[in-house]
Amino acid sequence: MMLGGGHGHGPGDFREEETLGKVYDARLMRRLLRYLAPYRWVAVIGVLMLLLLSLLQLAGPYLAKLAIDRYIGHSDFAGLTRISLVFAGILAAQFVLRVSQTYLVQWMGQNVMRDLRLEIFTHLQRLPLSFFDRNPVGRLMTRITTDVENLNELLSSGVVAIFGDVFTLVGIVVVMLWLNWRLALITFTVLPFLTVATFLFRRFVRQAYREIRLRIARINAYLQENITGMVIVQLFNREKRNFEHFRRLNYDYLEAYLRTIFYHAVFFPIVELLSAVALGLILWYGGLRVFSGTLTIGALVAFLQYAQRFFRPISDLSEKYNIMQSAMAASERIFKLLEEPEQPSFTPPVKHLEHCRGEIEFRNVWFAYHDEDWVLRDISFHVKPGERVAFVGATGSGKTSIMSLLTRLYEPQKGQILLDGIDIRHIPLDELRRAVGVVPQDVFLFSGSVAENIRLGNRDISEDVVRQVAQALNVDRFVERLPRGYDEEVRERGGILSTGQRQLLAFARALAYDPKVIILDEATSSVDTETERLVQEALEKLMVGRTCLIVAHRLSTVQTADRIIVIHKGKIREQGTHQELLALRGIYYRLYQLQVVGLRPSRERETAQTTGAK
Template sequence: MEQEKEKVKTGNLVDFQVLKRLFQFARPYIKQFYLLVFLTIFLAILTPIRPYIVQRAIDDFVPAGDYDGLVFMTTILIGHIILLAIVQYSHTYLSGWVGQVIIKDIRVKLYRHLLKLRLKFFDKTPIGRLVTRNVSDIETLSNVFSEGIAALIGDLLQLVFLMGFMFYLDWRLTLVSLSTLPLLIFSTYIFKEKIKVTFNLVRNAVSNLNSFVQEHVTGMNIVQIFNAEKREMDKFKEINTEHKKAHIRSVLYYSIYFPVAEIIQAIAIGMAVWYGARGILINTETGPGVIIAFIMYIQMFFRPIRMIADRFNTLQMGIVSSNRIFDLLDSKDHIPDEGDYKPAEIKGNVSFKNVWFAYNDEDYVLKDISFEVKEGETIALVGATGAGKSSVINLLSRFYEINKGEIDIDGRDVKDFDLGALRQKIGVVQQDVFLFSDTIRHNITLGNPDIPDSKMIEAAELVGVNKLIQKLPGGYDYNVMERGSTLSVGQRQLISFVRAMVYDPKVIVLDEATSSVDTETEELIQNAIEVLMKGRTAIVIAHRLSTIQGADKIIVLDKGEIKEIGNHQELLDNKGFYANLYQMQYKEVIVS
């Protein structure tokens, strides 16, 4: 499968609209953020003081032989170092804390938003991309707060204070020392531009690699069934090679830039020592302490400049990630939940009135569908693959929104219902049962604290699966692993029935699935189906016509249109679509 590649794009460093929106998430922690700003400024002021203390100690007290004064300055220096360490610790911890609590809030908001999106959105959006948005992109945002803006402001302030101290000590020596600064700024700019593109290539490569691995591990049975291991391995090697090349390219730029920056710094120190020593030899006011202080200042001055390139890229990548996250948060592809009708109970009368539905534009998969199901009745939907059977049951719970027409429950439009209340009254059992990597208890209750164990066990006994569960190691605490891989198809299906039963829905929607199970399990499933439908309005997708002969009404669909409605015998007597389908299945049974 060809991996979908996202466009490589870079963020605008001065995209104030994005930054403004991003910092709205910092409002609950505004006190901590202001404290972080204060510590940043305080740290920028403290850092340049140490070389000045060293200079005073050497030039004022060493030549005069003032031992007490030297001890006093040493004590001040030690106190300064301790204070600086405390402030640096507080600044580093607080910046990391602020970043983590903010991305926690953003991640919660993003996941809550994902939960509200309609299934149509997930049909057209790769899972790997959504995982990247919720994990990698949000993690990048933490760096914006911990290593981006705060650190960048701190570096710039530190440069200002360093330059102020340097000019205060000796403006001529400062100009000589910083004469190589334009060369460093130029090399830093080149590095910033190169690494900016490389970072985006790396993120794109990581996204492609994650998507490929996730998809193919999930579909490993298909890969092995069709003996495609070698072909898929070749694809993986190709994607992994692109990932390696992107990383090596970034390593190359780092390996060139930092030695160049070190050379430029060494030249600056050499020029400072030469000019300062020359001043001492010609008896100017320059002392040895000044030279030592300037060596320290140059090292302090060049370090933040070297780091600024990384700070800029961190900020830009944060802007890119912010745009991606905000694009997802701004997605309006969700089912409108504007209804406020929350009935305590419903009778279960269901009515479809001239319903039209299309997944894409006007490519309708349901065309003018109308039928009624009265309280306690069972209807069956039959038809060839693609006839629109699954679409009908998806629309009832508003997993998708209809284009035209109306769907009513007890005479009320489903749009009038509160979405949560509506889905609570409708139990859906799908053919492709999904179980989470958790205990059977969690897969039945989905963590709902309102469902006690007694109710869960009662539902399991009604379905006839309680003894089967009790035989498993740990019983209801047995971990079914990812997608229920440790259970058979029939066992997963039975657990899904229990899951529907514990919520005691008045309308049950059943995508009947007995074709891939053994005879004994099929009998259990058929009994469970009868229990589920008893006293409830039931809409069943029939795969085996023999299982729905007792339905009150059978609706035959073909290419999104209703062709016939009636009970089993009436439809056989009509000798139409249903009769042909029944005859075809009957022949298959005889042949087998």
């Protein structure tokens, strides 16, 4: 947890958000265009409509010129009416085109976003767990929300609008030169100033936008930690200090935002000022021309209108520059995520589990989460079908890691793991995980009803099976006490259930799938004696007729096992039954002592000490 102090180091690593990248990257663009492929006709129609719109926009001022010079000047009433109708018609057409064009392009953008979110989501589901060890939740959430949103801006308001802006700009320049090239050149005298202003604006705003992104990412990460860690915040009276820290982050964000607002506030009036200067010049020089009879009044009016429209796309384009830039950076990040290699379902040749017997063998397995920091060293053991084996060892000795390898949550670097004599790498993941049921150390509950949490969305598991399983495992005892029974909503962190109850629910979940092998990673936290008894009973039923690997923290569980394997610092150090291991007076013996001494009342502790301690 990030507890105040430092600026966004540790879990929230914002370097990725910081990179700006190019405004235009052909490789990224080509890849983006592939997402447009299913909607290419919509895109083509959208662009055509945009071209038509630009043309219609060009027509307006020219019609005004005709109206003034041809009809108003000669008091031609019929002509004026006709041209006014055409003018109105063009405006109406522009309206219709604008509405449908906007809708079409946005429709396309939203659809592309939906496709992209689906692709990212399925991709995330297939990534190996080690990927999630490396990447904080907040960052992945950003990929699928904010980054995708940025991309949409690129598609809908970026690329298409830029296309339209450029087209309009070129059209206006051509028409202006054609109407009166001298007047056109006079208008263009303000362009150098405009170029400088735009260049400066872009540079400053770019920097400020980067700051904004960075600071909002910090706020989000801090918020996420404070909300998920609210218990600790409140218990340890951290409210004030965390508030202080948040206040600072919040202020930094405000400050960065105000900076961009300042640049905008300065830049757009400058553009307006320059366009006012240009209009003044046109009016003055054009007026002189009208006096000398080389320019009609209508042409002057048209020119003024064109000049006004000339500046709008220019300021629009400098805005779009930023959109393009952040969208390019966003797409770079999204594609990088999509390029992360997925976990293959199996390594060929594929071998199917026909009727799983539940025989397990580890052969010289070495495993490290990182490089060569070996967590497991040369682990070998064999479990017969239906056998119950307990794994004991100090915290951090590697028990959970062994279980993670068996379900291929992680892959070992060396050695082999066999199920029914088949290397598990050849077994399709879904078959493997159907055969091996897991009750994890930390039970995770999804938001949804109790029944849904047992069934986990599997339609093959009927309501009856859920009830049967729950009954067999003592789950129904507490479920019936819930106001709405099996339909009671469980919040995402399982708030309404106690640790013991959650454990029972996890048993039910595993049993409902009826696996041949059961892995039970006992919770380290102790539960009350009543729940302990319920859990114990449930466990007995869960284990019948299955191969069981139990990471045991409770003595009662260890003692019912056929065999105990003692893990110490990633190695198997002792194996045997409870009695055999006690007689060995080794690691197990010491662990047993600690447990007995730690959990029993002092009288028993004394006896344990007198009978055991050296």
